[in-house]
Amino acid sequence: MKNILKVLFTICFLVIIAASCSKSDSQSTPELSFPAIKAAFGDNIDLNSLSNYSGQIKPAYIIKDNTGANPILNAKATLGRVLFYDKSLSVNNSVSCSSCHKQEFAFSDSALVSSAILGGVTARHSMRLVNSRFAVEQKFFWDERAASLELQTTQPMMDHSEMGFSGQNGRPAFSTLLTKLQGIPYYNELFKFAYNDVNVTESRLQECLAQFIRSIQSFDSKYDAGRVQVANDNQNFPNFTAEENSGKNLFITPPVFDANSSRIAGGVGCNACHNAPEFDIDPNSRNNGIIGVINGANRDLTVTRAPSLRDLTRVGGRVNSPMMHTGANRTVRAAINHYNTIALNQNQNPNLDARLAPNRIGQSLNLTENEVSALVAFLQTLSGTNVYTDKKWSDPFL
Structure with a gap:
């Protein structure tokens, strides 16, 4: 009888310990709260359940890849997605990267030239961004003036006609854009999540935008x-x-x-x-x-x-x-x-x-x-x- 009681006591003790450990584990990884992101994007951005940018499947016969030293990470590609669609990146909050590179046109534009700030237009028509990652060519723009996708991403922001942070003829300099983004609450949360601090820099904009763009792939033809x-x-x-x-x-x-x-x-x-x-x-x-x-x-x-x-x-x-x-x-x-x-x-x-x-x-x-x-x-x-x-x-x- 004593042996039976001892066994029952041991089983109860182990059950209590297991329940305690399970409770402790669940409390150690609570869902993080991002009120500014929730207010700005609703359920479109969920940092507790990130979209899969880094682990997408590509066919075995696709062997070209110009990712280089900037591999796609879900957190940074998510930040890149927000940057890509954010009109705050233009001087008058009217134009984003997506204004010229539209998802419905394979991230190009059906217009001959795309709309820019203050009624202006781009000098060239907008190139498709689909499968930018899977290419030997690493230079960008029609005249290849950008040596990489990373360098290309911020040049439209500094263009006097396109997004306006040129620092010329009364327009604010690019540094003004960095300060502007630093003051937006959802960027504080996004940068903190991706980089463990809220600092907004040009290299970080380039890194995240390039990751998002390289994630855009099409292999279901x-x-x-x-x-x-x-x-x-x-x-x-x-x-x-x-x-x-x-x-x-x-x-x-x-x-x-x-x-x-x-x-x-x-x-x-x-x-x-x-x-x-x-x-x-x-x-x-x-x-x-x-x-x-x-x-x-x-x-x-x-x-x-x-x-x-x-x-x-x-x-x-x-x-x-x-x-x-x-x-x-x-x-x-x-x-x-x-x-x-x-x-x-x-x-x-x-x-x-x-x-x-x-x-x-x-x-x-x-x-x-x-x-x-x-x-x-x-x-x-x-x-x-x-x-x-x-x-x-x-x-x-x-």
Whole structure:
């Protein structure tokens, strides 16, 4: 009897200890309170349950990654999301990064030029930001003047016309923006959460914005559904139509030119500059035959940057934004036709990419209408759907 009582006592004692430990554990990690974030964003931002930016799945065949020394962390990407959509980053609280890079257009703008502060406009049309991380090219802006995505993120804030913190002609300097953000309660909570202090610095803005932008990825296209079923891009995709497979083969296969530069065999070689499966721009590309600027006749020979061709259109074929750095082409067919015939004029365009001047004369692909249609059909297979609706990339202020 004594032994039974001893066993029962031991069991009760262990149960009490276990309950006490469980209670202690639950009390040691209470949900943190963020009243300013709650007031500003409601349930759109929850620092106790962060959106997954860092652990997103990408296909095994996607191998390019320009993250470098700024890996994506959920806390900092969340802060980057708020910064991306916050109009407080402009001098008159009217423009944010998202004013030019809209989720509904694959983070580009359907307008030729985007709206800036005080009725102004941007000098160029806004480049798509989808899959910025998955590229060899690391420079940004159409003329590649930013050596990295980090450096690019704060330059529009300092631009006199775009967001206004230029320190010129009566406009406040960039330091004024840092002080302004430091005085906003939800940034105190966000920076404290991400960095353990409330200090707002340019390098922190760059770090967080770049992490958020690099998190924007699109790999749910018809192309991806086909690519995962084959060993390489040269094989026919089982889910493609005959026209789409024909367009893919034209895109990937280099052209063969005769002595007069008339294409006589092969494909059209788009892949030489826009390499599958990321479809990013070759960083060694030179001018593509477009030498003008938006709404003007000035020459521009330095432009070599281009976004990934992914989500050039939405499913169904609607173009997300004007194409080329001048926005000269409003349809995919028009963009293809630009590459069909390119004149070589050393005086007019001494920086033309050599791949567009075979045999040192102008390019003449001699594409048929059927070939153009096939290329259009293939490029439309690069369009996903999730990037346009995923909440973690959406406006938290709504």
